Amino acid sequence: MALLEVKNLKKSFDKTEVLKGIDLKVNKGDVVSILGPSGSGKTTLLRCINFLEKPDGGKLSFDGKDYDLSGISKSDIAAIRKKTGFVFQGYNLFANKNVLENVTLGLTSARKIPKNEADEKALEVLKKVGMDGYTDYYPSQLSGGQQQRVAIARALATDPSIIYFDEPTSALDPELTSEVLEVMRELADEGMTMIVVTHEMGFAKEVSSHVVFMADGNVVEEGSSADFFDNPKEVRTREFLRLTEH
C-alpha cells in the first residue's frame, strides 16, 4: 500500500490554474524526484501536500488514512505535518534560535519531549549531517550549505515518515550543493522516503528511484528513473532532457 497517494489535486492562484489535477503515488522507501521547467507547478504541488498552500480540490491518502484536500480540518493538517518533514529552498532556519534549538524546537514545543531527550536526538541527527560541532551557532553565522544541512537535521529529528525537499540546493554554489546532496544521498541509502523537487539531474538519475516530470500544471511522464532517463516516452520529456543535458 502506498504511503502517500494524491488524486486529482487542483490549485489555482486567482484565475491561473497552477495544478490541473495531479496524481502522485509514493511507496515507503521511494525517493521521488519531481522535475520540470520553472512554473510547471512542482513547488506548488509540494506545498499543497503539506498545506502551506490551500489545495482547491483532490484527495489525499497518507499513512493509511483518506482525506478530502479541499475540506481538510486543521487537526488533520496538524496530524499529517507531525509525520512529515519539509526542507525549503531558502532553509528557513529559525533566525532567533541557535543550531541546537532549531533542531529541538519541533520536539520540545510541538511534541512535549523533555529537553534532555530532545538534545540527545538533536545531536544524533546533527552528527548525521556533519553539523554536530556547530550547536551554539546562529543561522546567520553559517554558510548556505551548513544551514541547509541543519534544516535537514531539523526535518529528521521528528522521525518523519516522509521528507519533502523543495529545491534544496537551488540557492547554493556547486561546492555547497554537493555537500547537501551527499547528505540526501545517505538518507536515501538508509531508506528514507523522500520527494525532491529539483533541478539536479544527476541526483534525479543516480539517487532517486522514481521520476515525475511536470509541465504546465500536469504530470507529463513518470516512471522509474532508469526508464525515464534512458527511455523517455513523451516528446515534451525528450525535449526537456535534451535541453538539460550537459
Next chain:
Amino acid sequence: MFNAQTLELLISSFPKILVYGLKVSVPLALIAFVLSTVIAVFVAMVQYAGVPVVRQICRFYIWIIRGTPLLVQLMVAFYGLPLFGINANPFLVAVIVFSICEGAYSAETMRAAMEAVPAGQLEAGYCVGMSYMQIMWHIILPQAFRTAFPSLFNALISMVKDTSLASSITVVEMFTRTKQIAGQSYNYFPLYIEVAAIYLLFCTVLTFVQKKGERRLGNYGVRK
C-alpha cells in the same frame, strides 16, 4: 535673576521635585509602558492573524486614539468616568489613559515588526509540527520584539515626558510639584529649567538602559 537666593531655591527645591519624579512620574510611565506593551502585543497579534471582527475593533481603537490628543483623552476620562459612577483616583486614571494611548501607537510598531519577520519562519514552524500560538511565542514574537525594541523604548522615553500632562487632571507629579514651588516663590524660570533638567536626567538614564538592552538582546549572531 541668578543670585544667591535663586541658587538656594534651586538647591532646596531639587530633592522636593526629584522625589515626585521618582515617586509619581517614573512609576506612572513604567506601569503605563508595561500595560501599553501588553495591549500592543494583543492588538498587533489580532491584526497579524487577521481575526475577523476583533481586528476591525482594533483598527477602530487605533483610529480613535491616534486621532485625538492625549491631553483631551485625559480630560475625557477624568470628567467622563464619574458620570458612569466610576470614581477612580487621578493617578489610576492617568495610568489607564497613558496605557490605552501608548498601546495604540505601540500596536502599530509591533504589527510592523511582526510583518517584517519573513513568512518562511512561520512556514518552517508549521512544518516541524508547531501550532500557530507556539510559533508566535517561540519564533515570531521574539524576533519582532528585537526589531521593535528601539521604537518601543522611544515610546517609553516619550511617555516619561508626557507624564507632565497628568498635572492637568490633578495628579501631583513632578511638574505639578514644580508649579507649586514656583508659585510660592514667584521665581518661575529657574525652577522650570530645573525640572527640565530632571526630565533630561531621567531620559538620559533611559537612553543608557536602551543601549545596554540592545547589546544584551544581541542580534542572533548578525555582525553589525
